[in-house]
Structure formats: structure tokens, C-alpha cells
Amino acid sequence: MKKIDAILHPVRYKIIQQFLDGQNRTAKDLALKLNDIPQATLYRHIDTLVKTDVLKIIEENQIRGTIEKVYSLNLAAVHLTKDDLLGLNKEDHLQLFMIFTAQLMRDFERYLDQDDIDFERDGVGYRQGVLFLSDSEFHEFIEDLKHVFQKYITNTPRSDRKKRLISTIMMPVVEEENDFDKN
Template sequence: MTSADLLLHPVRLRIVRAFLGDRALTTSALAAELADVPAASLYRHVARLVDAGVLHVVAERRVRGALERTYVLRQAAAAIAPDELTTMSPDEHRRAFMVFVAGLLGDLDRYLARGAVDPIRDGASYRMAGLWLDDAEFAELLRELTRVLQPALAKPPAPGRKRRLLATVLLPSDEAPTTGVRKSKRRSS
């Protein structure tokens, strides 16, 4: 099974996402977060992720005669390798993107179902921007984003911290630059 096949299953993707942010979870804690996933299915998918090295057991303890394991995510194993990305067909990329977007929609649905949502207070947003960058400028942007995000990604869970999910999509546009530069018009009051 390729890493894309492993990771792009909707339930396994939700499991991986639950561990983002340097979290250590037991299967019972995971089951509480993914309450809509049947227990047998959840355990089966966790086992597949462990077998593939995506999840790693960091602790075990006996609870009422059963062995309870605590897992963490192995970030390097939780991504589709660049060489595999380059061999994926357009349909496989489309499927991967649809699973990714479906995961985001699921996260949004769960956020909205909490009731009394306030995107400003909660820091929830979604935006799109168009950037005109040559390859060197684009590479610099990616380096800067990494530099800015790295310290935040390294912060462990702690009292007072909320886990926040950051999703990015970078797509080239087929739009060619126009010869003239448009200037924005400002209205005066």
C-alpha cells in the first residue's frame, strides 16, 4: 500500500489530524474525539497506522485488565513522500485533494456544531489571495513562512494553549500576467 493510499482514507486522515500539534493520545481519548467513528473501525485504522509507522506507541498501561496504549504521530511518516507525489496521476491528485478538502469541511462542521461560534473570538478564518511571484520570490516566501511557523510548530501542548489547525493550499494559476498594472481605486468619503 502506498503512503497516499494509507493516509488518504477519510478515517485515517482524521486520526492523523487528531494527533497534529504534538499530541499524545490513547485510543479511548481518540475515540472520544472521533465519536462518530465506530470503535471497531477506529481500532482497525489505528492498527494500520501503527503497522505503517505513522503512529508510534510511547506508553502502555493496564486498565481494567486491558492494555491501554498511548500513541504519538511520526510527522515524517504522516506525509506523502515527494517521489510518490511526482508519480501520482492527475486522478490520484484529484482524489487526494478531495479527501483533504473533505477533512477541512468535516473540521468546519464540527466547529459549527459546537454552537455559539464566534469566528473573530475563536480565530477561525478562511481566505484566498493571488500572488504574483517568480520562482525565486516564491521560494523565498516558502522559506519565510517556514521561519515564522517553525517556533509555533515547536510549542508543546500546555495549559492555556488551544490547538489550532493551519491548512495551506498553494496552486499555480494558468493566468498570464497582463501587460499593464492595475492600480486599486480608493473612494474618498
Template sequence: MRKVDVVLHPIRLRIVQAFLGSGTLTTRQLAERLPDVPQATLYRHLGTLAENGILVVERENRVRGAIERVYSLPADSASLTGADLEGATPEEHLRYFATFLAALQGEFTRYLSLPETDLVADGVGYRTFALNLTDEEFTAFMAELGEVVARAAANPPAPGRRRRAFARITMPLEGREDP
């Protein structure tokens, strides 16, 4: 199975996102984070992610006679490269993008269903900016942004810290100019 098809499956993408900023998670902890996913479905997709090297079984714990696996998401194991996307048709790219957006919408829907939400206090926002940059300026901008995000993503869970989703979408707003 191609890596892109493993990662960009609606349920598997949610499982991967559950690991972001979490270190290791047990199957029970994953089930708590994804309560709408049936247990058998969760186990099946965890198996697919582990078989394909996206998740790693760190250890197994014996819990009341059963074996509970503890999984981790190695750095960049779920990141898709140009090589992973090479050869994808425009229709496949649209499907991948729709899966990504649906996962974001699902997280936002879950947030809005919490008993108490305060979009301002919780730092919720969505906005589009148009940036006028040369290819070199864009590359430098993305590298700098990547460094800032990597520093924040490296923060371990701690009292007072909340897990937050941060998504990035970049695309040109018009076609390439002739040189």
C-alpha cells in the same frame, strides 16, 4: 500499501490530524476527539497507521485488565513528499485533494456544531491571495512561512492555548510561462 494511500484515507487523515499539536494520545482520547468514528473502525485504522510507520506505539498501559496503547505521530511521518506522489494520475491527485478538503470541511462542520461559536473571537478565517513571485521568490516565501509555522507547531499544549487547524494550499493560477 503506498504511503499516500495510507495517509489520504478520510478516517486515517482525521486520526493523523487529531495528533497535530497533541504529542501522545491514547485510544480513549482519540475516540473522544472522533466520536462519530465507530470504535472497531478506529482500532482498524490505528493498526494500519502503526503498521505503516505513520504512528508509533509509545507504550502500553494496563487499564482494568485491558491493554491501552499510547500513540505518537513522529515528525514528518505523515508528510507526503514528491516521491510519495510520483506517478499519481491526475484523477488520483484530484481524489487526494478531495480527501484533504473533506477533512477540512469536517473539522469546520464540527466547529460550527459547538454550542457557542464566535468566528471573530476564535480567529476563524478563510481567504485566497494571489502572489506574483518568481520561482526563487516563491521558494524563499515558502521556507519563511514554514519556519513560522514550525515555531508555532512546536508549542506544547498549555493552559490558555487552543489547538487550531492551519491549512495551506498553494497552486499556480495559470500555466508556466516559456523562458
């Protein structure tokens, strides 16, 4: 199985998301967090992620006659390269985007389900903006964003830090032909 196929599956995508905070997890940890996934299914998908090198086994602990494995996310493996995306067809791209937006909606719904929400205090927002950029200006913009992300991506969890989800979607606007423009 190719890495992209492993990542594209909705259950495996949910498993991968559990590691995005940089923490290592056991199958038991994942089962507690992802209690809507049957245990046998969860183990099967963890195994697939290990075989495709998306997850690494970093530790094995003997616990009452069984071996408990500790998994870590292979960040290099989940970063989709130009080559990974090159082989995808329209349906694959739509599926990957659907998984992304479905998970985003799930996370937003969890936020809204809290008793005490305050968009301003919590830094919550969603908006869409348009920038007019040449190709070189756009590439410079992307490089600037990379530098901002790199500045903070290595922050480790601490009592004064909140885990924050930052999502970006960038695409050129495809103008719709307007019947009024034809006259």
C-alpha cells in the same frame, strides 16, 4: 501497503488528525473522539497506521488483564515527500485534496455550530489572494513561511493558548482561454 495509501484513506486521515495537536492517544481516546467510526473499524485502521509507521506505540499499560497501547504520531511519516507525491496519479491527488477539503469543511462546521462565534475575536477567516512572483521569489516566500511556522510549531498546549488550525493551499493559476481574447 505504502504510507501514502495508508494516509489517503478518509478514516485513517481522521485518526491522524486527532494527533496533530502533539498529544498521545489510546484507542479508547480515539473511540471517544471519533464515535461515528465503529470500534472494530477504528482498531483495524489504527493497526494499519502502526504497520505503515504512521503511528508508533510509545507505551503499553496493563489494565485489568488487557494491554492498553498509547500511540504517538510519527511526524516524519505523515510529511509527504516529493517521492511520495511523484507516484500519485490525477485521481490520487484529487482524492487527497478532497479528504483535505472535507476535513477542513467539517472543522469549520464545528466552529459554526458553537453558540458564541466571533470571527474577529477567534481569528477566523478565509480568503484567496494572488501574488505575482518569479520562481525564485516564490521559493523565498515558501522559505519565509516555513520559518514562521517553525517559530511556533513547538508550542505546547497551555491554558492561555488556543488550538488553531492553519491551512494553506498554493498553486499556480491556470488561465482559462477567453473567447473574447481571440478577436
